[in-house]
Amino acid sequence: MDLALSASEAQLQSKARRFCEEVLEPLEAVVTEHGHLPREHRTPLRQSVIKWGFTGINHCAADGGCGFNILEQMLINEQLGRVSCGLWAAVWQPPAPLRYGTAEQKARYLATSCRGERRGCFAITEPQAGSDPRLVQTRAVLRDGVWRISGEKWFVTSYDACDYIIVHAHVDGDPDKPTLFLVDHGSPGISHVRSPRFMHDYIFDHAELVFDAVAVPPERMLGNIGQGFELTKDWFVEARLQIAAHCIGAATRAAEIAEAYAKERVQFGKPIREFQAIDFMLADMAVDILAAKSTLYRVAWEIDAGVDRKAVHARASAVKLLCSEMAGRVLDRAVQVLGGRGYMRENAVERLYRDVRVDRIWEGTSEIQRAIIGGQIGKRGMGLYAGWPGASV
Numbered sequence: 001m002d003l004a005l006s007a008s009e010a011q012l013q014s015k016a017r018r019f020c021e022e023v024l025e026p027l028e029a030v031v032t033e034h035g036h037l038p039r040e041h042r043t044p045l046r047q048s049v050i051k052w053g054f055t056g057i058n059h060c061a062a063d064g065g066c067g068f069n070i071l072e073q074m075l076i077n078e079q080l081g082r083v084s085c086g087l088w089a090a091v092w093q094p095p096a097p098l099r100y101g102t103a104e105q106k107a108r109y110l111a112t113s114c115r116g117e118r119r120g121c122f123a124i125t126e127p128q129a130g131s132d133p134r135l136v137q138t139r140a141v142l143r144d145g146v147w148r149i150s151g152e153k154w155f156v157t158s159y160d161a162c163d164y165i166i167v168h169a170h171v172d173g174d175p176d177k178p179t180l181f182l183v184d185h186g187s188p189g190i191s192h193v194r195s196p197r198f199m200h201d202y203i204f205d206h207a208e209l210v211f212d213a214v215a216v217p218p219e220r221m222l223g224n225i226g227q228g229f230e231l232t233k234d235w236f237v238e239a240r241l242q243i244a245a246h247c248i249g250a251a252t253r254a255a256e257i258a259e260a261y262a263k264e265r266v267q268f269g270k271p272i273r274e275f276q277a278i279d280f281m282l283a284d285m286a287v288d289i290l291a292a293k294s295t296l297y298r299v300a301w302e303i304d305a306g307v308d309r310k311a312v313h314a315r316a317s318a319v320k321l322l323c324s325e326m327a328g329r330v331l332d333r334a335v336q337v338l339g340g341r342g343y344m345r346e347n348a349v350e351r352l353y354r355d356v357r358v359d360r361i362w363e364g365t366s367e368i369q370r371a372i373i374g375g376q377i378g379k380r381g382m383g384l385y386a387g388w389p390g391a392s393v
């Protein structure tokens with residue numbers, strides 16, 4: 001078993017680190033000051049991402065992406081996660097369901113997104129439909145050969161930076177017909193209600209939208225009627241792994257800052273690092289990161305090795321749960337090690353502490369991940385999680 005990264009993987013990792021330090025980290029103070037990234041910074045940032053070659057990192061070369069495998073994507077996402085204020089979102093990762101689009105849809109939405117010319121956002125959640133998307137009220141009705149979409153969507157991330165929205169709606173209001181539609185930003189009938197402030201400062205917004213009989217031509221349906229969950233499932237796998245990698249990056253940066261601070265900070269005549277209480281917190285942080293990172297890399301490696309789709313889905317939930325809960329613990333300890341300084345916004349530890357809280361909520365809460373994992377154990381046995389690839393028992 002060789003667990004070492006290859007030379008090219010290590011090179012990609014350090015390129016991503018340099019990109020984060022040179023391009024993204026200088027913007028942390030700007031987002032913290034404004035609560036979002038002001039527009040004048042957005043075009044130069046987009047150009048930097050293109051210049052560094054981080055466009056469409058989650059898609060294959062045939063679709064216009066970078067052609068990275070999952071482990072390579074995780075190596076990049078881990079570095080991105082070190083940066084606070086959701087600046088990782090500057091590296092756009094076009095929604096996975098687009099790869100199931102028609103040739104025309106792929107050319108119009110996916111290829112342009114991979115080139116960094118367009119950006120999409122995803123609208124599933126509604127006031128009454130969160131963890132249970134069968135409660136979605138947004139309906140699509142075919143009238144005179146044109147779909148009409150009506151409903152209300154909440155928490156639409158990156159709406160203020162998007163060119164199109166992938167809308168999850170129920171055809172004829174039937175929850176057995178969940179379906180995805182590609183809706184261009186600015187289509188008549190879309191109203192932006194508000195973009196509330198959240199716990200984190202985030203590069204873009206999280207909007208509340210109303211769709212009032214928005215006309216969508218038939219060729220903008222993504223996949224078939226009723227395929228909404230099927231297509232979104234792949235998106236969830238990808239997004240859950242991305243979140244896990246971000247969490248590892250955030251936790252690692254925080255642990256490094258905490259360790260460096262503990263060595264320097266002197267109280268009661270010695271560096272606080274020499275108090276066992278602090279030493280133990282650093283030890284717990286290190287062990288948490290080791291376990292989470294090992295699991296993420298293993299699952300990424302398994303996906304690249306071709307493990308079956310159901311196992312991928314099941315394990316992506318476990319990795320997301322493990323890494324997001326790990327990041328919460330590590331960030332909490334990092335704030336504690338830094339004392340009052342850990343509570344200051346100008347400190348990355350404070351910002352990351354707020355940032356990682358949502359990782360236990362979006363893309364399926366921790367409770368939903370546990371429900372998925374429990375269900376999978378019931379169906380496929382404990383070995384799905386407790387076993388090892390190639391093992392005989």
Ligand SMILES: Cc1cc2nc3c(=O)[nH]c(=O)nc-3n(C[C@H](O)[C@H](O)[C@H](O)COP(=O)(O)OP(=O)(O)OC[C@H]3O[C@@H](n4cnc5c(N)ncnc54)[C@H](O)[C@@H]3O)c2cc1C
Nearest residue numbers: 122123124125130131155156157206361362363364365367
């Ligand atoms: C910052 C942010 C950005 C987001 N971006 C997007 C986006 O771009 N697009 C989008 O569509 N959505 C987005 N979301 C929505 C997000 O996916 C939902 O918030 C999440 O799925 C949970 O739904 P909910 O908030 O309605 O909570 P609820 O589903 O109401 O859950 C409330 C509580 O009940 C628990 N619960 C619910 N069902 C069960 C169960 N069966 N068993 C045990 N416990 C349960 C939950 O775990 C949670 O603790 C975003 C959310 C946030 C906060």
